[in-house]
Amino acid sequence: MRAAVLALSLALIGGPAIAQTAASEADYALDVKVVARGLEHPWGLAFLPDGRMLVTERPGRLRLIERDGRVLPALAGVPAVAAVGQGGLLGIALDPRFAENRLVYLSFAERRSGDTNATAVYRGRLNLAGTGLEAGRVIYRQEPAFAGRLHFGSRLVFDRSGALFVTLGERFQLPNESQNPANAIGKIVRITTDGAPAAGNPGANRPGWNAAIWSIGHRNVQGAALHPQTGELWISNHGPRGGDGLYVVRAGRNYGWPLISYGTHYDGRPVNGGATAAEGLEQPLVHWTPSIAPSGLTFYTGDLFQAWRGNIISGALAGQMLVRVVLDGERVIAQRRYLTDFGQRFRDVLEGPDGALWALTDSAEGQLVTIRPRGR
Template identity: 50%
Template sequence: MRLLFAAALLLPACAQAQPREVQTSAGTVRVEVLADGLVHPWAVAVLPDGRLLVTERPGRLRLVSRQGELSPPLDGVPEVFARRQGGLLDVALDPDFAGNRRIYLSYAEPGEGGTAGTAVARGRLNAEATALEEVRVIWRQQPKVEGGNHFGSRLVFAPDGRLIVTLGDRYEFDPAQDLSGTIGMVVRIEPDGGVPPDNPFVNRSNARPEIWSYGHRNIQAAAIHPETGALWVAEMGPRGGDELNLVEAGRNYGWPLVSWGRHYSGQGIPDPPTRPDLAGSVHQWTPVIAPSGMVFYTGEAFPGWRGDMLIGGLRAQGIVRLRLADGGVQNEERIALGARIRDVAQAPDGAILALTDQSNGQVLRLSPVR
């Protein structure tokens, strides 16, 4: 008996975890742990063969097999500023990954005097999937500032092949309105870091040419609509006022001039309708959901959710499903998972993947119960 008990302790945690079921509008959904033992996993990218690349905020990039086996950390990841909300953040595959094996990483990059800022690096995943090669930084947020909050950031490739980088205000507030820097902005760059000639501020003096939109607080959820090609983001508000925004070139989204929430001190902020000259949100959440990670569902496993937006909820402790119609939110559903969800993705078979933001973080797999 003692030998059997000892052997059970040696089994991987994911092998011991029992799948559970949750009730949703799509029926009963099976929730199982695909992998665990991750330290604050932040982002997941699905490789063409079904394996996963997962970032850990302390600065590690891992490969997860289709059976849930966790690789040692991959070599070649840049040094990160792993303090508070900083560290290794998003991971994205190049649109031509099958041909060039390039991946992109966003992370908090350390600077002089304890400062930091969001940066984007790209490298090539080697054939053995054990390391990144030819790694170089292609873009850096300006300026670097002190503090460990509000780095953003999500990486999204637009249909034209340009790379969208969403950013936070670094808890600095006013710089989100200052076009001479890139704090509190969405930027649009070429895959090599260059500036597209049709960006809205290319020919404007005292403005960074890579800026696409500004006045954002902290965007950690972004996705391209599969039919329209439009960029959607969900960004974190202060005390209340998380926002769903349809991001358009050159628009000012208002932070910190307006907000549906209040400052943490309790001080009020003018409501967005008081400034009709600023871009308004499509939807807002008060109390907040703390959105992180977003995907438009296009799979076959949940046909009733096809075309819907799935958003990870840190405060919501689950996935928030939105159905969009007529430029707004037609329906909202909370899929309770009992854990802070940092990122969501779609598996090749249509299952939904979710990362839990924990010191013993997990990759969850959601599939329908037939």
């Protein structure tokens, strides 16, 4: 392990004008420590109760990382993945009762019939030796499958009732299906730990809605976290060329893709004639144009960065940075960016049990790093 003290360039991110507050100026000089190296496109991070970590690698490996940073051999009992394009082994979440049942949930790109694939959720029990998952099975499958390489989602977040949110991409070539509530393309679903539709989903009372669906109109959600006070799900969604957005996700709401967007298609064409708003479609709390490609999202609640409590920390892939979002309720009042000179795509970021920020960098030689105030 090696510590690197980085000089930070702290500046407001482009986009709509945002008022300054004392909280937005509460910055720290940061120490960044590389805890583990040599992870191949790490995607998701989860902390075990004993402080060890599970990390998914997109090609299809699940790693246990010791507290001292030792990366152990790949765990057995992980599902075979379709490691194509953006697909592979993706999100991870521990069961809320993990200390009792040791259940781990993984989202992954699953190969289906022919050349088709789609996101699925797998559940297995981590054995006591920490060498593999046992009694594993797929509990949920996105339908329909599609022969594609892009936009699988996919974050996993348990809500306070014990139901599991799963973010599902629109597969890039099926954008209009995001508006079809009968399927799981471009949706957030909410399921039980056995994969059934969870009680209280809007689809139970809406004709034509898949019973697992929580919300519709999403493009490719790769950041998701529960608000520490309200317990509501907050997400960051990838736009096309620009138009990435931060949202509060509520039951039965329509988040607009591809009917509205603050971005453009990759060839420069406006999305749906350039429409950015329409009745019945949700607006982002803030949008990032040009795109930062947000991935990984956490609310900070710890003691190390006391002035940042209640702020959102987001990773950024194209932006190669971490972004801090300062909130007043559901109003974004300021943003700051960090580690812009670190030269890495940040795939996931979490507040660790020690109050530090822990992040995964996305590359063939990916890293697990910790971020602390200097001297702490």
